[in-house]
Amino acid sequence: MTIRLFLILGLAAGMLVADPQPQPKLLRNGLGQPPHPQAMVIEKLRRMNPEERERVLRDMPAGRRQMFERRLEQWNRLDSGQKKKLEGSLESFRTLTPEQQQTVRGLFRKFSETMPEEKRGDGRRMLARLRNMEPDERKALLSSPRAKARFSDSERDLLAEMAEKLPD
Amino acid sequence: MSPNTMSCPLQSGNADVLLSYCAHMLDEERTELIEQHVAMCAECFALAEEQKTVWAALDGWESEPISAGFDNALFARIAAAERSSAWEQWTAPVRQWLAGDIGWKPALSVGVACLTLVVGIYLQNPARPVAATPTVEIAAQELEQAERALEDMEMLRQLEPTADEEKRL
Structure with a gap:
C-alpha cells in the first residue's frame, strides 16, 4: 500500500514539474x-x-x-x-526601408502639425484618391481649381509627396 | 448395423458419438449398438470408463449453499454502487489497487504510460523555469517593437479616411 502510494505521489510530482507552459494562442491575420x-x-x-x-x-x-x-x-x-x-x-x-519609413513618419508629423483640423478629413480623402492614381493623374487632380480652392500650395505639395511615399 | 460391422468411432474420427453415449444423449437403438461395441473394443472401453468417471464426479459435485443474507447483501451493494458519486466510481479501480485487490500489472502499464507522458512533456519544454510567470516574459526589445508598431498603426489609421469620409470619396 505504502509503495503504491509513493508511486502515485512521485508520478503526480513529475507531472507537475513537467507541466507545459500555456502557449500564447496564435492569432491569424486572415491570410492563413x-x-x-x-x-x-x-x-x-x-x-x-x-x-x-x-x-x-x-x-x-x-x-x-x-x-x-x-x-x-x-x-x-x-x-x-x-x-x-x-x-x-x-x-x-x-x-519600406527604415529610411523610407522614417520619411513617411516625418510626413505624417508634418500633416498633423500643419494641416488645420477642419481640413484633415478632406486631406485624408484626397490622399486616398491620390494613392490610387498614376503620377499624371495626381498632378492633374492637385492642379484642379477645386483642389486649389481647398488646399494651399504647401498642403498640396505635402499630399503629393505623401501619396508618392506611402506604400500601396 | 451390427456391432461387428460397426466401425470404431475412435478410428473413424467419430469420437463425438462415444462422448454422446457417455453423456446419455443417444437414442436407445444407438446406445445399444455403442454399448456392444465398447464391450468388444479396448480403446473405446477405456475412453468410456474415463468419461464415466468424469460424469460421476460432476454428478457428485454440490455447490456451496448460499448464505441466508446473500440476496439482501447483493442488492444492498448494487444500490450503494448506484448511489455512489461519479468520482467514487472513477476512483474505484485506484482504491481497489491501493487496497491490494488488483495486481501490479495494470498499475505498471499505467505508470509507464504516465512516465512516457511526463518525459515527452518535459522534452518539449526543457528550459521552463518552474516559478516564472509566462505572460510577463516580454523582452525590452520586443516591448520597443510593440511600441513602435502601435505608433505606426496609429499613424496609418489616421491617414486612412474614416467610414464616413470613405462614403464621400
Whole structure:
C-alpha cells in the first residue's frame, strides 16, 4: 500500500514539474499566415492583467508609458475587421526601408502639425484618391481649381509627396 | 448395423458419438449398438470408463449453499454502487489497487504510460523555469517593437479616411 502510494505521489510530482507552459494562442491575420511578432506582443500585453502589465511597463518613462497605454487602449477598442486592416497596412509599411519609413513618419508629423483640423478629413480623402492614381493623374487632380480652392500650395505639395511615399 | 460391422468411432474420427453415449444423449437403438461395441473394443472401453468417471464426479459435485443474507447483501451493494458519486466510481479501480485487490500489472502499464507522458512533456519544454510567470516574459526589445508598431498603426489609421469620409470619396 505504502509503495503504491509513493508511486502515485512521485508520478503526480513529475507531472507537475513537467507541466507545459500555456502557449500564447496564435492569432491569424486572415491570410492563413502567422501574425507579425509585434502583433503577438501587443496581443500578449492586451491579455495581461493590471499587475502583470505593471511589471512589464514599470521601467518605461512615465510620458512614454502613458502614450503606450493610450495606444494600446485604442487598439483594444478596434473591432477585428479594423485590426486586420491595420495589420495589413502595417505589413505594407514594413516593406519600406527604415529610411523610407522614417520619411513617411516625418510626413505624417508634418500633416498633423500643419494641416488645420477642419481640413484633415478632406486631406485624408484626397490622399486616398491620390494613392490610387498614376503620377499624371495626381498632378492633374492637385492642379484642379477645386483642389486649389481647398488646399494651399504647401498642403498640396505635402499630399503629393505623401501619396508618392506611402506604400500601396 | 451390427456391432461387428460397426466401425470404431475412435478410428473413424467419430469420437463425438462415444462422448454422446457417455453423456446419455443417444437414442436407445444407438446406445445399444455403442454399448456392444465398447464391450468388444479396448480403446473405446477405456475412453468410456474415463468419461464415466468424469460424469460421476460432476454428478457428485454440490455447490456451496448460499448464505441466508446473500440476496439482501447483493442488492444492498448494487444500490450503494448506484448511489455512489461519479468520482467514487472513477476512483474505484485506484482504491481497489491501493487496497491490494488488483495486481501490479495494470498499475505498471499505467505508470509507464504516465512516465512516457511526463518525459515527452518535459522534452518539449526543457528550459521552463518552474516559478516564472509566462505572460510577463516580454523582452525590452520586443516591448520597443510593440511600441513602435502601435505608433505606426496609429499613424496609418489616421491617414486612412474614416467610414464616413470613405462614403464621400
